[in-house]
Amino acid sequence: MVTGAKGMLGRDLMGILHSAFSKDEVIGWDIEEIDVRKEDDSVSKIAALRPEVVIHLAAYTDVDGCESDQEKAFGVNAEGTRHVALAASKCRAKMIYLSTDYVFDGEKREPYLESDPPHPLNVYGHSKLKGEQYVQEGGGDFVVIRTQWLYGPFGKNFVESILRQAGEKKTLSIVDDQTGSPTYTVDLAKAIRDLIQADARGIFHVANSEICTWYGFGQAILNLSGIHRVKVLPMSSKELGRPAARPSYSVLNCQKLEKETGRTMRPWSDALKDYLSTYHRPSADPMSR
């Protein structure tokens, strides 16, 4: 069963799992079915289903919102995860938990390994790390998947935001002092399927390969969409002034995934081309761009 099944990753994951397994073997729930903050309800409903694998995606994912609503951040991301982990252990299911590169502080200057010590800079990162700890303390089989910079067809994301702003403005200023790897939800969903099929256990880093800053990512989105009339300027995180601090470098080393499943994550630019050509075919009229 999948929690957060109607979220950005959840919808793609449900599609990938429905093609890998039979449809009635995969159950997706979102907040309408269970609010993971409610312990008794979550534990009893999941336990009654007796799943073999619980894939826990449900989360409060507004990174800046978490700074001003710590109660919700820890209630959903930490306590909610504890409730789901409790349910998984009751029915001896494997627990798969989606975590984040924001558990790291970005001080390292080479790709983070699964064994590197976490040290979050923001409330979201702290709450997701607490969730990781609950999953590991649960005592059963678990997989923790740390990923980053997600975009896909089913949610608000950076690609959609850049394309929307390009339609409204002549100049875009984008942060150039955070480095990571944009990750396509479809590629991540396939890696999750592979980890299930390989019966993997432990912590895994999963992101598309090769790195960029948000500024480089923004430039690529516009170039690949054939939009050349918008000027892109680099800016610092300080200038942007978001409430939550972000790591300046949060590249994830994904070699453990490759060893375990044989899956090599493709470069982010190839995945982006695929996404844009599937969901944003360039207009036939070049004057309109």
Ligand SMILES: NC(=O)c1ccc[n+]([C@@H]2O[C@H](COP(=O)([O-])OP(=O)(O)OC[C@H]3O[C@@H](n4cnc5c(N)ncnc54)[C@H](OP(=O)(O)O)[C@@H]3O)[C@@H](O)[C@H]2O)c1
């Ligand atoms: N997006 C990223 O860049 C990113 C990066 C690293 C890790 N992750 C992790 O990957 C997972 C999936 O992310 P995503 O981007 O697909 O997130 P998302 O689009 O925000 O989806 C999360 C889903 O969980 C639901 N939810 C929220 N609170 C809930 C609750 N109390 N009980 C049950 N369901 C609840 C949300 O419903 P509502 O929409 O109604 O709130 C939403 O459908 C999350 O665990 C996230 O922490 C994401």
